[in-house]
Amino acid sequence: MPELPEVENLRLSLLPALVGARLNRLVVYHPDVLINPGELDPVGHICLDIQRRGKYLRLCFDNDLVMEVHLRMTGHLLLRLDESILPPSYPHSEHIHVGYEWEKDGRAFLLLYQDTRRFGRIELISHTDLDARSTGSGNLGPEPFADECNADYLCRRAVRHSRMPLKSFLLDQNVIAGLGNIYVDEILFAARLNPLRPAAELTVDEAERIVSHMRRILKLAIAAKGTTFRDYVDGHNLKGSFQEQLFVYGRGGEPCRICGTTLANARIGGRNTVYCPTCQPGTGAVQESP
DNA sequence: AGACACCTGTAT
């Protein structure tokens, strides 16, 4: 479900309630979603901050412990500020797998982890181990807004992949952290680049277009509180509105909003991909920038 | 680089 803008918006929606709150109890209804249960225990500790790295959300506690959440496709973190005690079990139909009981300023409230497909994972790890490891979130590429995430960097990474299509290249979290199926399609459309173009052919000018449109689109999407195409909501159960500004994602077969050409669907790296055959020609022919 | 696995809900 969530890509960088959705995870960032979720982070912002949870910050006011969680920062400074103490975790009184953690109830696990479905242990499979926890990566390393036991050993490290956040109960009794204060949440000092919530950070984001790519699509990972990190709740940082006062004992060097980090609870790292990846929502994958259908994960949700939902605040229940008007409830304070978890029922002994949740109905299966609600897909609640973890319940958090918090307390702050004398008020108790709940945070629920809900995940229909149960692809999401929650990992408890010490901050020290988090910084040291080179797997999972330790193996991510730069953040899209980091200085190092520039055209030179993209070109240097791209030449390593002789025939990989641009679509797959930008989806690779080791190249850039946080892009997913929606935003890669939108970025390539705005940059007028065909998603099937081999990444290795990327020119500096094209890479600069990718970087500038990526940052522009991600900022717009965060400002719109994310894209709710199917079921994304923030911690207050509120939907985003960026779906109203999409040019290509989910619009295969419909007319291009720029030129009217019927948008094409393609299967690239197992992911459905929508692009405009006119605005994003496959030949690599030079187009004027939008 | 691609197929499959992990799950459940929804649309055709």
Add this chain to the structure above:
DNA sequence: ATACAGGTGTCT
């Protein structure tokens, strides 16, 4: 009944 879904990890 079948295909598909804001993702990623693990096999060929």
